[in-house]
Amino acid sequence: MSPPAEPPSQPYSYVRRELVEPDWRRLPGWKDVTETQWRDAQWQRVHCVRNARQLRLVMGALLTEAFYEDLAADRRRYATMSILLPPQMLNVMAVHAPLEPEAFTAAFLVDPVRRYMLPVASDRDPRWPSHPHAQRDSLHEAEMWAVEGLTHRYPTKVLAELVSTCPQYCGHCTRMDLVGQSTSQVTKHRLALRPAERQDQILGYLRRTPSVRDVVVSGGDVANVPWAQLESFVMRLLAIDSVRDVRLASKSLAGLPQHWLQPPVVEGLERIARTALRRGVNLAIHTHVNHAQSVTPLVAEAARTALAVGVRDVRNQGVLMRGVNATPDDLLDLSFALQDEAGIMPYYFYMCDLIPHAEHWRVAVWEAQELQHAIMGYLPGYATPRIVCDVPYVGKRWVHQVTEYDRELGISYWTKNYRTPIELDDPQALEQRFPYYDPLSTLDETGRKWWSGPL
Ligand code: SF4
Structure with missing residues (x-):
């Protein structure tokens, strides 16, 4: 008789993980920082990293020159936000990286928190860094x-x-x-x-x-x-x-x-x-x-x-x-x-x-x-997060609420069930469809060609 088959594994394996405060003393600039200093909100605010010079003071020789060039290029060409990193945030990046420049930099570059808190030029989309419909105040607040x-x-x-x-x-x-x-x-x-x-x-x-x-x-x-x-x-x-x-x-x-x-x-x-x-x-x-x-x-x-x-x-x-x-x-x-x-x-x-x-x-x-x-x-139902799209002029919609979706051009259309104060007198507001745009890099060749032409 053959042994019973192993049950198929689940797509996600739940493992309870204990929280750990990464040791900030691993970073050269904070090697003498005490626990009392670390827990002090004022110390954290004063020691925020605001620029590359301050990042060097914390990181010592851990990041390569190529990283700083990548960061400088981003500041020149793309950055929409200034740099402001409390030590607490910087300390959760590249936690397990070897303390050797090439390996540390490689781990820092792929770190998920670094990717959004300290973007570099090589992160950005080389062809379409912005969608043609991207806007400041994209939600029209x-x-x-x-x-x-x-x-x-x-x-x-x-x-x-x-x-x-x-x-x-x-x-x-x-x-x-x-x-x-x-x-x-x-x-x-x-x-x-x-x-x-x-x-x-x-x-x-x-x-x-x-x-x-x-x-x-x-x-x-x-x-x-x-x-x-x-x-x-x-x-x-x-x-x-x-x-x-x-x-x-x-x-x-x-x-x-x-x-x-x-x-x-x-x-x-x-x-x-x-x-x-x-x-x-x-x-x-x-x-x-x-x-x-x-x-x-x-x-x-x-x-x-x-x-x-x-x-x-x-x-x-x-x-x-x-x-x-x-x-x-x-x-x-x-x-x-x-x-x-x-x-x-x-x-x-x-x-x-x-x-x-x-x-x-x-x-x-x-x-x-x-x-x-x-x-x-x-997760329990009440704690299962909803993924929502904040559609301009509409508001939050659960991602499955899309009314129509042109996958080729990456344009989804959404409707709403209330008027915003700027359209209280508009009888059509609740009939209207409002567009939202997928990133162009996710489209196939036909869609990308369409967006490359005059809009
Ligand atoms: S996302 Fe929130 S915390 Fe981050 S910069 Fe904007 S307002 Fe501040």
Whole structure:
């Protein structure tokens, strides 16, 4: 009798992995940095890497000259965001790389976190670095400002941009139009009102618009709003009877978790959470983690501290990017690290938006649909992330909601079930189809030829 056949293995093998804080002392510039310094938010902010010179100070001889030339070429030709890397973020890159220049550089180049936080020219698509329809402010948020910094796109929800800076800058930032310092490619727009005036106008609009029940308090990153100012804004928000959901948006929960562990911040968060609970408002923190490597014990500690002081949920809104996380294993590894080890709900993955110089990161709608299919059934339903496409003039759509799809030209068409405030008088708005474009490198020869001609 032949032995029983081995059961076929699963496409994804779940293994529980303990979180580890990579040892920062492996990097020459931080060999004497103590644990107390590392846990200090101020030390992290002061020691952020902002340019190649500062990167050299941290890396010593670990990166080759060719890497720095690649980085400089990107700064000249493509970069839409300035460099700002807290030590915490830099430390999760190339964690297991041999400490020898050629091998370290090779590992650094393929590192998924490096690929989006510190892009180099050789990452970009050589033929079509930008899609012909790529745009600054590709989601047209400023067009939908009810008052400066307050995007009113959905009937019941708004996005309040309190600040246009972050403790870290991501290469693919969808608000590249406004967020951060100008680069050689992009002169940033500036918020004109003083912060206090802008906040008053935002609150005034919300008081006179009771149909809005859900406010995302964002930026930029709320970690760059002085705490007293943020607390005062959120408390005034919580006093508006019609506001039922408040979400604080902060990538720094993962990029600079030390910020969220500072006693004045934790105590302030507890005051806000208690007030929210008393008023029956759902208070959540939304963060932005794109790879399991970024989920370290400090990140878990920051998330669990927020939950312990009464924040109802901490959720992740990652961005789906080729070379970073666009495989079923990467998405599931990240989701399990968040869900099992950090108490962060894997909530969404957004397709990378149609901004300039992002073609190498973007994936096609059909690829996103395949990924959504591949990640179903492993996590609990409530923690299975939805992959969404933020369609210009429409808003978030689950990737399977596409109405029509021309695969040859890579154009998908989407409809919506609500009017944005800029089309309230348009009787056709709900009949209209809105296009979204796949990256041209994913098309076959016919499609690429079509896009090479006059548009
Ligand atoms: S943290 Fe968010 S707003 Fe800031 S640069 Fe990154 S993606 Fe943009």
